[in-house]
Amino acid sequence: MRRCEYKALLLLLPILSGCFVHTRTVKQAKMPSVVLTATADELVQDVNRQCQAIHSLSATVEFRASEGGPRKGKEKTYTSFSGYILLRKPEAVRVIGLVPVLHTRAFDMASDGSQFKLLMYYPHDHVIEGSDKVTKESPNPLENLRPNIFFDSLLINCVRSDDLVTLTTDTETKVDPKTKELLLDPQYDLTVVRRKPGSQELIPERVVHFTRTDLQTVQEDIYDQNGSIQTTAIYGPLQRFGPQMFPGTITIKRPLEEYQIVITIQKINVNLTLSDDQFEIKIPEGTPVHKLE
Known part of the structure; x- marks a missing residue:
């Protein structure tokens, strides 16, 4: 028995001495030179400052939309087009x-916040009307598109008292588009939660992500009632538009429906x-109307 144990130890020696260890060089990610700190209360105040600073906006934009993903097995990208919000x-x-x-x-x-209208001019004039909340999902993801998605993505809502x-x-690893170096991006994740009725379970309503290089x-x-991410809004670097600083791009992702819209x-x-009539669509007489459930 001892002889067998001795032989087994001899077999283990190369492993213990590192003969079977392979080391390879990987790119080392760089930490930013400045990493700021903040408390939850300070970040809540920052969100509310952003929320309260803008009560209306008018924007000239470019839209770039795509749909599809792993569940559909294909992706479709639409031609970019201009527009207004x-x-x-x-x-x-x-x-x-x-x-x-x-x-x-x-x-x-x-939309007025409860009902929406969509007037389509191509391939022929027709109107789609329905609730701002999707009660019955359509297999066509763009039919599930509601105006409030743009509202919630462009203007962050306040955190109530x-x-x-x-x-x-959290820390994300990103690639610098110019130098191709790996960069570490430390972040704060501020999660707004609600208590599930009749339960001790807390369900996330939304998570606001801050980079700690400049907060x-x-x-x-933004989460749905089942705790799944319904909408993700990704904000590009701030740019100056006259006296106003605003993200140059906003990417709206709808992971459950597998489509995204990039707004430049x-x-x-x-x-x-902005007057009420600026939010009213005049429907040409005789235009077919399709009501969504």
Whole structure:
């Protein structure tokens, strides 16, 4: 028995001495030179400052839409097109898309916060009406598109005084597009949660992500009632549009429906006086109307 144990030890010696260990060089990620700290209360105040700073906006934009993914097994990218977005708190939205090259209207969509209308000009004039909340999902993901998605993505909602929040930290690894170096991006994740009725379970409502290099908001995840991410808004670097600083790009992702819309801001004005009729769509007489459930 001892002889067998001795032989077994001899077999283990190369492993213990490192003969079977292989070392390879990998790219080393760099930590930013400045990493800021903040408390949950300070970040809540920052969110509310952003929320309260803008009560309306008018923007000239470019849209780039795509749909599909692993579940569908294919992806489809649409031609980029120009358009306009009007927002007015508390929930008024209007989004106009223009036909590429011709710059005539392709669609006109508006909402008062409870009901929406979508006037499509191509391939023929027709109107889609329905609730701002999707009660019955369509197999066509673009039919599930609602104006409030733009509202919630472009303007972050305030954190109410009775909201419950948690603060965690995370670190993402990114590739510098110029130098191709790996960069570490430390982040704060501020989660707004709600208590499930009749239960002790806490369900996330949304998560606001801050980069710790300057404590700017870089992303917001909005959850549905089942705790799944419904909308992700990714904010590009801040740019100056006259006196206003605003993200140059906003990427809206809808992971459950597998589509995304990239909005590039070309011009923006905030805190304008926008009248009710600017959020009303005039339907031509005789236009077919399809009501969504």
